[in-house]
Amino acid sequence: MNPHLRSRYRALLRCYPAAYRAEHGDELVDMYLDLAHPGQRFPRPGDVADLVRGGARQHLRARQATGLADALPLAAMAAMPAAAALAAVLLLRVEYVPDMVFQIRHPGPFLSLGAFAWLAWLLPPVTALAGPARPAVWLALAVTAGITVAGPLAPYDEGVPLFVVVPQLALGVVALAFPARPAAWLRLAPLAAAAVVTALTLAVMRVPGTYWQVHTAHLAAAGLLATTGLAASGVLLARRDRRGLWPLLILLVPMVLLAQVGVEPATRPDLIARLVRAAAPGVLALAVLPLAVLISGRRQRP
Template structure:
């Protein structure tokens, strides 16, 4: 067995066992034909495709197939929010006075965050006008920039955005990877439409601010408001769709609880710090709060999936007859 075939078979463990038994050879053969003879490792796109397919089949097996369109809706809302937040911070990088009173600066910008925010703004353009594959690649690159800016800035002693800014952007970006390929042009243009409004908001809120600390202390207060808008939008979508007998809005709301909670990380850490005896929201408080938000946000969708799976399993068991005696011997 070739190394590439063995690695594809390992990836296919993401699928339910019954599905693998029925279609394992077919799926592996298709990927091997597309990969060619020279490749030794699955490509990132192939690995992501296999894992996504496995997740879809496991949801279908659990009787939660309607969670898939719910995830797609959550991904669209996440991408719109990520673009708006990026536009806000990109404008703030420019309008805030940098280098004042010894505050750090990154050339004409406040921090290295300008690289991250530019990546997300470019991704919105690719998403609106480019093929779906390009949009997914651009989203992955923007997400990588978001994750790498902190360690790279620390390595070269450069100013960077605070973690309370980067963590929610990372969560929104991870969900944005699930934006469906066949999204209507109207939805793909929405992120472009929200960018000017978010940038103008930053200009009005932060213009003339006295340096780096001002930008993050006051700008971070915008994130809970963005989370509130996202929460209200998801609740409205869940209500309207539920009235039509469509559960995808409820699933989208459940999935979005984690990024919404991370958008509120700034006030949460400010209130938790005194309770745990910390003088301010330090790294320890922020890390603990973020972990708590992620864990608490994962509970509702996990519980909903467990309930749906149990309901499906119960419904698939034939109802027991009132007479349990053997029809042949009568015992």
């Protein structure tokens, strides 16, 4: 067996706590080497992902915060319909611009290439009905990242503003934890929730607008996350479930990002100033998770 492959797998074990590496490191490396293909020189991407996930779980377990990992699927079941509902509203109220509304040249019936990103975000709740939704979420993330870069380069395309893209990407990252084989009613829940939130938002937002004017859509998505997170955490706390407040804490970052966009004025302020204003609460919300993990570990110590 290639000694370089062994050393590369061993380097990946740095994702795990030192105590776990000392006890199980050789066993893990030998297992991955046994599964390696002849002539393989580098760890496979799937192996890298497995080791990173396993290391994160072991770090959480060492800090008595395993409820965080177990709460991720619950948070994903709220993030996926929020992302789909927001995408549907942006598609119908921003991107779909008949000539009688905006007298500008645009690709087909849509304002920009951003329409393809919002169409991609409609797929995950549908694919969840029949099988794993994670590939569709990865596709939507990739398309969104692609149009963010390529949009401004296309003719007659101003692109999707970053302050709209960032909350959507945050929702997508959380949605990646959607369970691969949920119960039958859980497969339908994201699609049903997305349809209800979309219908209610469109009923309120009857007039098309620009990305700087559709704050109602972001507030509706933030409201869905807050309602779902509070309900899930309340039930878990009442049952003394170790997941407790973790679903709400996981959803806090996309919730804050969505709310930040939702309270912006309906004009086009300087983009840099807008991003700076959005960064502070987003960073503070992101810092809540490691802080909660640290507090959880200290509380469990004898």
